[in-house]
Amino acid sequence: GQSLEQPSEVTAVEGAIVQINCTYQTSGFYGLSWYQQHDGGAPTFLSYNALDGLEETGRFSSFLSRSDSYGYLLLQELQMKDSASYFCAVRDQGGKLIFGQGTELSVKP
Amino acid sequence: ETGVTQTPRHLVMGMTNKKSLKCEQHLGHNAMYWYKQSAKKPLELMFVYSLEERVENNSVPSRFSPECPNSSHLFLHLHTLQPEDSALYLCASSQDLTGVSNEKLFFGSGTQLSVL
Secondary structure: OOEEEOOOEEEEEOOOOEEEEEEEEOOOOOOEEEEEEOOOOOOEEEEEEOOOEEEEEOOEEEEEEOOOOEEEEEEOOOOHHHOEEEEEEEEOOOOOEEEOOOEEEEEEO | OOOEEEEOOEEEEOOOOEEEEEEEEOOOOOEEEEEEEOOOOOOEEEEEEEOOEEEEEOOOOOOEEEEEEEOOEEEEEEEOOOHHHOEEEEEEEEOOOOOHHHHOOEEOOOEEEEEO
């Protein structure tokens, strides 16, 4: 089966850099995704890593190490609007996304 | 706006009621999903439809009954629910079920369900 571990809460200040880690155990691996969900809103896709390395999209970057079954989401130049829950997800052998429990990020002034 | 619309946004029902949740996607996608989101828990996959055919039923109790009349619409029919079924129910769609395009799900804003 699949399982994903990520911290439940992270707090940081505006302008700072924060890293949200995700470790996973899967019977097959096809890539690691990240989603953002604001309180009361829909989860929205942020990034996807199928290969090792860093993918950068503006202030957000995502990293994957398949040998370590580990990835992270890096948020730079934090803004108040980045306060949200962040979920990592992996695709199982049947092609469906399985999500972690989510990390609640609080950005303080 | 994600292109996936869910109604109602909020629903309160008694344990003996029957209600339905509705989801509509305007993206031309072929796969649709129901997820359950409870506080402090991962999103739990409930049902998956691909080209209107159910391909996954993740050991969901029979008091939840999905229906997919066409590739744009998905329903979740509810009857004789329990208080522990109170949660946010999220609908999502993707281009296809498998392949790289599946990595990107488009979610609706969900229906917050309270069972009294």
